Amino acid sequence: MTNKQNFVQGMKNGIPICLGYFAVSFAFGIQAADINLSPFQAGLLSLLNVTSAGQFAGLAVIASAGSYIEMACLQAIVNLRYLLMSAALSQKLTVETSTIHRLGIAYGVTDEIFGISVMRKGTLSPFFSYGATLVSVFGWVSGTVLGASAGAILPQRLISALGIALYGMFIAIIIPPAREQRSVMITVIAGMVAATIFTYAPILRALTGGMRIIIVTVLVAGAAAYIWPVEN
C-alpha cells in the first residue's frame, strides 16, 4: 500500500472514532464552560491533550485551583496506560521508522486510535496513524468548542445515546479476534470481570480510573502471556 492509500484508509477508520469523540468532547466542552474556560481555551486543551479521562480529571484540578505539580502527577497516573500502548505500538513499526514519524504517531496514541492501529495486519504505516488521528482529533476539538459555546443545542436524548458510541467501538475492536482465538476471548472476559471487581470491591474502589485500568491490564495480560505464550 502507498502512503496515500494508508492515509485514506486511516481517515476511513477514523470516522467512527470522530463521531464517538464528538459526543464525549461535547460533554467535556459543557463542563469546561461550567468552570469558566472560554471555547478557545477548551478547544486548545483538547487539541493538545486528546485524552478523555485525563482532561476531565484536569478540569477538576483547574476548578479547585490545584498546584501545577498536582496537575502533572494526576495526568501521569491517569494517562500511564498510554505507556503500555505506546510500547505495544513500537512493535508494530518497522525498525527503519524515523524518530520524526515516531514522535508524530505518539501524538495520536489514544485508547481508540491505538485500538485500530494495533489491529492492523502486518506492520503499521505512520500515514495510517496520521489519517486516523486527523479525522479523530477534528471530531474531538470541534465537539469541545461546540459544547463549550453552545452546550444547549443538542437534545439530551441524543447526547445520552452518543455516550455509548465509544464503548461500541471498543467492542467492535475486541470481539471479532476473541471469536477466533480462545485465549483472547478469556483475556477479554477476565479484563471485564477484573475491572468490575476493582470498580466495586471495598478498598480497591478507592483507586483512580487510570490506576484501575493499568493494574487490570498488567494482571490480565501478564497472566495470559504466561498461560498462552504467542508464537511470533
Add this chain to the structure above:
Amino acid sequence: MNHSVYLYILVMAAVTYAIRALPLTLIRKEIKSKFIRSFLYYVPYATLAAMTFPAIITSTDYVPSACIGFAAALILAFRRQSLIVVACGASAAVLIVELIMGFL
C-alpha cells in the same frame, strides 16, 4: 497563588505527550523476550475490555438503555460488523429504548 489556565494546559499536554512518546522513540528494536512479546500482544484486549465494562453501564442517562445498547453492540460485533455499524447500532438502540421509556 494565581494560576494561569494556559499554564495548566501546557503542563497537562507536556506530561501526556511524554508518556506517549517515550516508549515509541526508545524501543526501536524488536523485543526478543517471548513473554514480553506475548504480554504486549494481550495488552490491547485486556485494556479495552477493562475500559468497556463496567463503565459502559453508566455511559448513558439510564442503566437499562445502556444495557440494551451493550447487548446490541455485542450482537453486531459477533456478526463481524464494522466499527461504525457497531458504534451507531449501540447508539441507535439506546435512543430507541430511551424514547420508549419516555412514553411509559
